Amino acid sequence: MKESVLVLLTVALGAVLGSPVAAQTKQPALIDRxxxxxxxxxxxxxxxxxxxxxxxxxxxxxxxxxxxxxxxxxxxxxxxxxxxxxxxxxxxxxxxxxxxxxxxxxxxxxxxxxxxxxxxxxxxxxxxxxxxxxxxxxxxxxxxxxxxxxxxxxxxxxxxxxxxxxxxxxxxxxxxxxxxxxxxRENKDRLQSWSFDWNDQLRLASRANPDGSNELLAVAGNTFTPVYRTTIDEQSSVAGFHKDNKHVYLVTNGGRTRDRAELVLFDPATKKEELLDTDPQKRVDFGGLMLSEVTHEPVAVTYVDDRMRRVWKDKAYEADFKTIQAKVPGADLYPVSSTTDERLWLVSATSATMPGTVYLFDRQTKALTKQYDLRPKLNAADLADMKAVRYKSSDGLEIPAYLTLPKGVAAKNLPVIIVPHGGPWARDVYGFNSLHQFLANRGYAVLSPNFRASTGYGKKFLEAGNGEWGRKMQDDLTWGVKYLVAQGIADPKKVGIMGGSYGGYATLAGVAFTPDLYAAGVAIVAPSNLTTLLNAIPPYWEAGRKQMYARMADPGTEAGRTELARMSPLTAADKIKTPLMVVQGANDPRVNKAEADQIVVALRDRNYPVQYICAPDEGHGFARPVNNMAMYAASEKFLAGQLGGRYQESMSPAVAQRLKEITVDPKTVVLANKANQALIK
Structure with missing residues (x-):
């Protein structure tokens, strides 16, 4: 496996550094945001x-x-x-x-x-x-x-x-x-999901136990019988029922000998399981199962590696998708909708430089008809490719990542933006990424690492992030910068970081814990104080509370609060010397507005400049286009001022007005909770 990884790294680097992209001499025009x-x-x-x-x-x-x-x-x-x-x-x-x-x-x-x-x-x-x-x-x-x-x-x-x-x-x-x-049914048993069979009969329920473990329960009338259990460090989920309506398809990484999630056929009556599918390349977790609602048979399974891999189980479907693929070579195909009889399908074709084209496919006539492009005004020739790369972190752990290089300039000594994903128990994937394209078009190399604690790479990789917020998880980003510098791609004096949710936390942690590394940061809906974050999580997250504590620390204990304080950017706010922009939605139920207010006040009170944008009609991320346009207009100008990239000066009157409305003067920010005020003194 190590040899194949080295080969992959060598090939990926050759594709990045020796590609026609690097040989171009003219940057594309600015793409309108x-x-x-x-x-x-x-x-x-x-x-x-x-x-x-x-x-x-x-x-x-x-x-x-x-x-x-x-x-x-x-x-x-x-x-x-x-x-x-x-x-x-x-x-x-x-x-x-x-x-x-x-x-x-x-x-x-x-x-x-x-x-x-x-x-x-x-x-x-x-x-x-x-x-x-x-x-x-x-x-x-x-x-x-x-x-x-x-x-x-x-x-x-x-x-x-x-x-x-x-x-x-x-x-x-x-x-x-x-x-x-x-x-x-009244839910007085910590039940978090229900599973119905092909006859629409309620058959299974999932229970989150107080100790963080989970149980799959067989449901018979008012009787609930535990049939499968995973520990706090494991996950399992029902992917559907077998056509016999007795067995179930279960995706699980349960058991000491199982690292990557696999697909098994499970019998709730006997509790026996039969392995059906596991990644043949032994790289990633089981990705997904597609079942036919007509035959109740498996159609395909998927694995999300550097790119999506699909293994067909139904030869007729495989032949149909080969027909489609021949007409849209190089694209990843995703079935998105079908009729009840499964004759008509809508299929999306996409890639890093293809925002998405949707086709209607008739499985009977084999006719493929284009329906629309998601973003038809984007010129594919102006878009930058995305490459999968891998590098070693501080302790030798290999980190998978995606790199997008600006077109029309040599891949040498470039300003760089690190874009960590949210979650953190999620992952980045290959495909069209508006933020990558936006930043690359402005002249930045863009790196999105799947740092430890990212999902999809097995239990060991995920658990390597336990208790490592702001530490080794942050090292995985830092060593991404070192990797780009070592390759000659990055200008070490012009490295920025930008992200939302956990990516926003990583931005704050980056400028607080590694203050000499980054020259600019944009933190979007970002936790700054992990104790107040965990104490304010929505009530409907109760099923995952114990697991969050296990992966971070328990704010209900003195030792846990000490650890959370150590991992909180707020406690190191006096070390921040990086220009920073903070973006927040006032109604965010996950990362409360107090998280943004705290870090803004901490910087303001030491007379350190910070830009603050807060939309009163948004939550965890912006949904309204006018708010998004205002945020990106402000952030690209901010990044250009610190890192030297290009930016689009123009904006519509509506966006200009909205930017004025949601730009907050740090002098006006008042912490609603006096306890929060005490934490930053």
Whole structure:
């Protein structure tokens, strides 16, 4: 395995340093940030289950909403189906009988989602452009969860509501026509998910135990029987039922001898498991299982390595996708929607330099018809490729990463932006990345490391991050900088760091704990004080609380608080000497506004300049395009001033006005909690 990694590293470096990109002598023109971060012209297409309609997301009066048209109709014939002008509609789906389009929406980013239904065949009321959207859950301060969309009863959804207990969701049966909610089970047993079989019968539940372990429970009437258990350091999930409706497909990394997650066939009655799939290259966790709802047989499995790998189980599907692939060579193909009979499919084709093109494929006639490009005004020739690279961290651990180099300039002595992902229990993947393209177009080399604690690379790699916030997890970023410097790519005096959520924390930790490394930082929705962060997590995260403590530290103990303080950038704010921009959503339920306020006040009180942007109508990340445009306009100018990259001076009057509105004078920031004030003294 070590030899193959070395070969991969050598090949990757050769591709980066010896590619035509490095030989070019002219940079592409500045790409308007609107083309990268503005609303896609069309996105999120889905087929109605009966195949009559195609829905998609498109701006309506400046805000993303759902539109619908006949499958055979041109997109110009489409009509808006929703008209939410306060906040974009980002997620929706069809009812099984194609009678309703259903979507969720929160208020100002508070993540308390209600479920809405629209009848696409209904006429709009007099004076309106869209049919009436019915709020099916209609609750304030409550977060709906979707558990199951049954085929046998298409007028029904099985949902969870935390109206009785904010930490746990009770199971309800929801009537789509009337909105009637029938309570099926009160959740007084720390249950976090439910699994239904092919006959839409409730068969399994998952329980989060107080010690951080998880149990899979067989459900028979009111009887719950534990059948599978994973420890606090392990994970398992049901990927679907076998066609016999007895066995289940289980993705698990449970057991001392199993490092990477695998797909097993599990029998809840006997508790026996049979290994079905594991990464043949022994590099990454099992990625995903695609099941046919017609045959109930596996169609394909995927593994997310440097790029996505797919292993076909159904030869007919494999032949169909080879037909599609031949017409879009070099792209990664993702099936996104199908009709109930699985004859018609919508397939997305994408790559690092291809934002996404959606095709309609008829499996009967083999006709492939282009539907739309997500961002048709982007010129592919101006976009930079993304390369997978690997390097060693401070303790020798190999770190997988993605590197994007600016086009038209030699890959030597460049300004660099490190972009750590959020989570941190997540990972970066290959593909089109608006932020990478934005920064590369401005002249920066961009590196996104999958540092220890990232998911997808096995338990040992993930657990290597336990207790290492701001330490070895931060080393993995630092040694990424060293790697780029050693390769001659990076100018060591012009290195910046920019990220959101955990990536925002890593930005603050970078400028606080390695103050000589970075010349600029942009911290977006960033935790600054890990004790206050953990004490303010949303109640509905209770299932994962113990695991978060195990991976970070327990704020309920003196030893834990000491460790959290040591890992908190706020405690080292007096060491910060890097120009810093802080970005926050005022309604963020995950990383409260207090996290941004604390670090801003700490810097202000030592008369250190800090730029602060806070949007009053956003949560954990910005959803409204005008807010995004304002943030990126400010951040690219800020980075250019510190690192020397290019930036776009122009912005629309609306964006310029919004930037003024959400730019906060640090002198005006007042900490709401006096205890927080004491922590930074």
């Amino acid at each position: 609107e083309l990268l971060f503005g609303d896609p012209e069309t996105s999120g297409a889905q087929l109605s289950p009966d195949g009559r309609f195609m829905s998609f997301i498109k701006p309506y009066k400046g805000t993303r909403n759902v539109w619908v048209k006949g499958v055979a109709e041109p997109f110009t014939a489409a009509k808006p189906l929703t008209a939410d002008l306060a906040r974009p509609v980002r997620n929706y789906f069809w009812s099984r009988d194609s009678k309703y389009v259903l979507y969720v929406q929160d208020k100002g980013g508070d993540e308390n989602f209600n479920l809405y239904a629209v009848d696409p065949s209904a006429a709009p009321p007099a004076g309106a452009d869209v049919p009436v959207a019915r709020d099916l859950t209609g609750l304030k301060g409550v977060r709906v969860q979707l558990y199951h969309v049954p085929k046998s009863d298409p007028n029904t959804l099985y949902i969870g509501l935390n109206d009785r207990d904010k930490a746990w969701h009770d199971l309800y049966k929801l009537n789509l026509a009337t909105g009637e909610k029938t309570l099926l």
